[in-house]
Amino acid sequence: MQRQLLFLGFLLATLVKFSQAECNICSSESNVACVSKNKYQNCSANAIPTGTVYTCPNNTFCTGLPEKCTSNEAVASCNECRKCDGIIPFACTSPTTFALCNAVNEIASTEYPCSTGEVCLSQIGNPCVASPNGTSASCSYYALIDDLCIQKSSTGRFPYPNDLSCLKYVHCFRKGSTWSGNSWQCPSSKPFFSASTSTCVATKPATCA
Known part of the structure; x- marks a missing residue:
């Protein structure tokens, strides 16, 4: 009996690990990539997350299972x-x-x-x-961005967190009752984001690596 319980416990742990999608990695089960605990993107033909970011409905969680979203937090991705x-x-x-x-x-x-x-x-x-x-x-990139925008609680452009290259920035906006945001790459003509002017500039700021 004890051996059977140990086996069942091992099997359950294995199933949980298998069903958890790795963060930002396309799942062969669902053909989506969980990009946060409750958000996902569809995958391109070469298995790259791309396009619109979707939110799981009704407070469910993104998972590697075929149904994409589940109420079982134990199999949630980005953990x-x-x-x-x-x-x-x-x-x-x-x-x-x-x-x-x-x-x-x-x-x-x-x-x-x-x-x-x-x-x-x-x-x-x-x-x-x-x-x-x-x-x-x-x-999760999106959890990091949302945390930044919730902290700022203001519409506008801000430096991408921990990005010493200054090649990206975050645009924060209010979405319903909360703050959210998207990350953007500066164009090649002005590749660096300046925190002092909140714009992309041609010359690398002194604070950037």
Whole structure:
């Protein structure tokens, strides 16, 4: 009996892990990518999240299951951010930053940035890896953006969090009863975002890497 219970527990854990979609990664089950705990995008033919960002209805959660959204929070995607698992010695704290984990699985207060063009992936041994399409991070880009816009509570353009390259910015706006936002890339003619003017400029600001 005890052996059967242990087997059932292992099976349940395996099913939960299988059904959890990795954040920003296209699921072969649903052909969508969960981009936050309750948001998703459809996937292109070459498995890149693209286009409109959809919100799961009725307070449900995005998952790797074929139905895309579920009321079972245990199988929700984008749950790996700011978590120490006792195996990998670091945790991603945003799409492009990480912190070390201590002996009791707590995150240290000091955060380290990934290099330009890299993202943090908690599923591998090295915290930062190159991401040509910028989508494969363990933490949600949209949760980071929404947190920024809720904090600002103002319509306008703001520096993208933790982006030392200054190539992106966030446009915040009020959506219904809450604040939300989208990220944008500055055009090639004016590739850098200036925090002082809230516009894209041709010359790199001194505060940018």
